[in-house]
Amino acid sequence: MLAGHRGHDLGLRNRVDWLLDPARAEKILEDLQRLRDEDPPPCRVAGGMTAEPLPVALEAYTLYARVNLNDPTTWYSVETLMKRLRRLLEELLGPELGMLPTSGGSESALTGLYIAREATGRNIVMASRAAHASIAKAARILGMRLIEAPVDYDLRLDVDSLRRLLRAHQGRVAVVVVTLGVTDNGAIDPILEAAEAAWESGAVLYVDAAWGGFPLLGRPAARGMILPRSGPALVGIDFHKHITPPPSGVLLANTPELLDVVEYQAPYMPSGRQQGLPWTRTAAGLAAAVAALEALGQDGVEKLAQHLYELAERVAEGLRAAGIPVQGGPSTPLVAFNVGRRADSVAEALRRQGWILYPSRLPGVLRYVAKWCHTRSDVEEIVETVALAASRGL
Numbered sequence: 001m002l003a004g005h006r007g008h009d010l011g012l013r014n015r016v017d018w019l020l021d022p023a024r025a026e027k028i029l030e031d032l033q034r035l036r037d038e039d040p041p042p043c044r045v046a047g048g049m050t051a052e053p054l055p056v057a058l059e060a061y062t063l064y065a066r067v068n069l070n071d072p073t074t075w076y077s078v079e080t081l082m083k084r085l086r087r088l089l090e091e092l093l094g095p096e097l098g099m100l101p102t103s104g105g106s107e108s109a110l111t112g113l114y115i116a117r118e119a120t121g122r123n124i125v126m127a128s129r130a131a132h133a134s135i136a137k138a139a140r141i142l143g144m145r146l147i148e149a150p151v152d153y154d155l156r157l158d159v160d161s162l163r164r165l166l167r168a169h170q171g172r173v174a175v176v177v178v179t180l181g182v183t184d185n186g187a188i189d190p191i192l193e194a195a196e197a198a199w200e201s202g203a204v205l206y207v208d209a210a211w212g213g214f215p216l217l218g219r220p221a222a223r224g225m226i227l228p229r230s231g232p233a234l235v236g237i238d239f240h241k242h243i244t245p246p247p248s249g250v251l252l253a254n255t256p257e258l259l260d261v262v263e264y265q266a267p268y269m270p271s272g273r274q275q276g277l278p279w280t281r282t283a284a285g286l287a288a289a290v291a292a293l294e295a296l297g298q299d300g301v302e303k304l305a306q307h308l309y310e311l312a313e314r315v316a317e318g319l320r321a322a323g324i325p326v327q328g329g330p331s332t333p334l335v336a337f338n339v340g341r342r343a344d345s346v347a348e349a350l351r352r353q354g355w356i357l358y359p360s361r362l363p364g365v366l367r368y369v370a371k372w373c374h375t376r377s378d379v380e381e382i383v384e385t386v387a388l389a390a391s392r393g394l
């Protein structure tokens with residue numbers, strides 16, 4: 001019988017004394033703690049796309065920090081975690097998902113575009129101009145040609161233009177990318193129409209739901225759109241944008257065979273094979289996702305989504321009431337608002353109150369991203385600060 005983790009740790013500490021001076025190690029850790037304490041309090045970073053992990057997720061993460069996800073034969077609990085996460089996601093998205101844990105949206109996109117290229121033998125990526133920068137990056141790494149389709153006023157993919165572009169490049173488009181939760185304003189692309197157009201032209205659909213996927217999983221009416229089923233589709237969803245520490249994401253396939261493309265020989269590994277683009281990687285994000293989703297349950301996922309949308313609604317309503325233009329929705333729990341040439345001074349006023357909001361690619365626009373650890377009074381404080389700073393000097 002193997003010793004438990006805690007027992008292991010004690011043994012290791014005794015065994016390392018010949019190599020490391022414990023007093024020196026202690027001093028280094030104290031120094032790192034001091035550095036860490038200078039970072040902003042996590043929930044105050046209200047513009048970033050990541051969030052403070054749920055405490056249960058952080059514990060599970062730490063428990064699995066040293067486990068190699070790439071070696072499930074030796075670390076056999078990884079297979080169990082994989083099964084449990086797949087089962088949880090199948091309860092929400094329907095049966096027979098292919099699932100590959102990834103480090104997040106950018107690895108999911110790189111893998112997804114690669115799969116589409118290999119599966120179709122084609123080389124063009126079609127994405128909207130508002131797609132995340134990681135799509136252009138993945139296309140470039142893969143030597144694929146990116147063609148950008150126009151967007152409407154709310155930064156949603158224009159499907160008529162997409163259809164025209166697909167016709168103009170008939171037989172050469174490997175993948176059509178849609179975004180659920182555009183980084184600049186939270187917009188949702190018209191996914192079902194885009195999927196239909198993609199499949200008619202023989203392309204794979206890639207859904208970038210890195211940030212928007214988790215809140216949409218908590219909206220029963222919207223959940224069905226995340227992974228359309230009538231043709232080949234892949235979706236990337238990040239848990240580290242909302243509930244777990246990074247790296248913690250998944251790439252899901254509605255046709256599990258699509259993931260066979262990234263199955264490789266691994267002659268020296270006990271299993272003889274491995275899946276996904278990286279080799280050694282931590283199982284921590286996988287364990288954190290399992291722990292967070294099991295602790296929440298479907299009810300909790302819905303309750304959390306409700307909380308995020310309520311926060312975003314409050315910010316949007318409060319800002320509109322103060323005469324500040326809000327872009328779109330919020331169709332996902334992100335509020336992009338336009339304070340024009342006062343953007344820098346508004347961001348500075350927020351910073352003085354301890355709130356960090358981020359800019360967007362749209363000039364004069366700042367973004368509030370809702371987090372589970374924000375309260376009503378938090379968002380009221382943000383709205384008041386923005387309203388005051390935006391009106392000053394007008």
Ligand SMILES: *Cc1c(COP(=O)(O)O)cnc(C)c1O
Pocket residue numbers: 049103104105106107132134179181182183208209210211212238249
């Ligand atoms: C965050 C994000 C990404 C990149 O994901 P990482 O997890 O940072 O690799 C890609 N697309 C969208 C829409 C995102 O929000």
